[in-house]
Amino acid sequence: MPCLSIPTKEDINRITKAFVFDLESFTVIDEVSKQIRPVICCICDSIPTKSQWSTFVHIDEFINLCGHAKLRKDDSVKLYSQELRNQYTAENQRLKNFILSPQTYVNTLDEVLLCKECLLELRSNYKKQTNRRKAPPESIIQGYMIGDAPDIL
Numbered sequence: 001m002p003c004l005s006i007p008t009k010e011d012i013n014r015i016t017k018a019f020v021f022d023l024e025s026f027t028v029i030d031e032v033s034k035q036i037r038p039v040i041c042c043i044c045d046s047i048p049t050k051s052q053w054s055t056f057v058h059i060d061e062f063i064n065l066c067g068h069a070k071l072r073k074d075d076s077v078k079l080y081s082q083e084l085r086n087q088y089t090a091e092n093q094r095l096k097n098f099i100l101s102p103q104t105y106v107n108t109l110d111e112v113l114l115c116k117e118c119l120l121e122l123r124s125n126y127k128k129q130t131n132r133r134k135a136p137p138e139s140i141i142q143g144y145m146i147g148d149a150p151d152i153l
Contacts, residue, residue, distance in 0.1 A: 026051070031108045042090060042104035043071070043118035044138040055119060056111035059094060065122040069135050071098045076141050088140050099141040 007015075026048050027036050039054045040047055048054060057065075066072070073085045076099050089096055090104035095112075105113040121136035135141045 028105060028107075028113060030105070037103075037105060039113065040101055040103040040105070041115035041118055042095075042100045042112060043114050043122070043136055043140065045088075045101040045103070045140055046115060046138070048115075053115055054113055055116050056107065056109075056113055057119060059092075059106060059110045059112050062112040062114075063094060063098075065119075065126055066095075066098045066100075069122050069125045069139075071100070071135050071139065071141050073097055073099055075099075075135075099139075101140065 026039055028039055029036055038047055041054065074097075076085060085099065087102065088099045089102060090098070090100040090106075091102070092104065092106045095104060095106075107113070118136045118139065121139075125134065125136075
């Protein structure tokens, strides 16, 4: 029968730090309200599927990327009713013109939270010719809606 060793204080500290680090990748503390919020991608409205799933990008770069990827509400006129466009609106005034998760998080450093996959898509789209640019495939504006849909749907 194998002998189990008793974990040392260093082992416990290492495990605890790893657990907290992993937990932090699924939550964010709102600096203003001091509330713990779940990490939600503003583009695809998804929650993390693994640790270190999300990242932050400065709002100026984010707005530029969203504009090039055709995430503006005006780009969705044929797809969505006004009610639906209103539902998918971020609270931040600078982001009101885009189809984004209502849970969009902007920190006090003016950084927007999104998943790394959506950011990669936005950045690769930015490099494409104007007529070939499109929103990430799992974006809200492409019809990738999870969670509660409005009654109109």
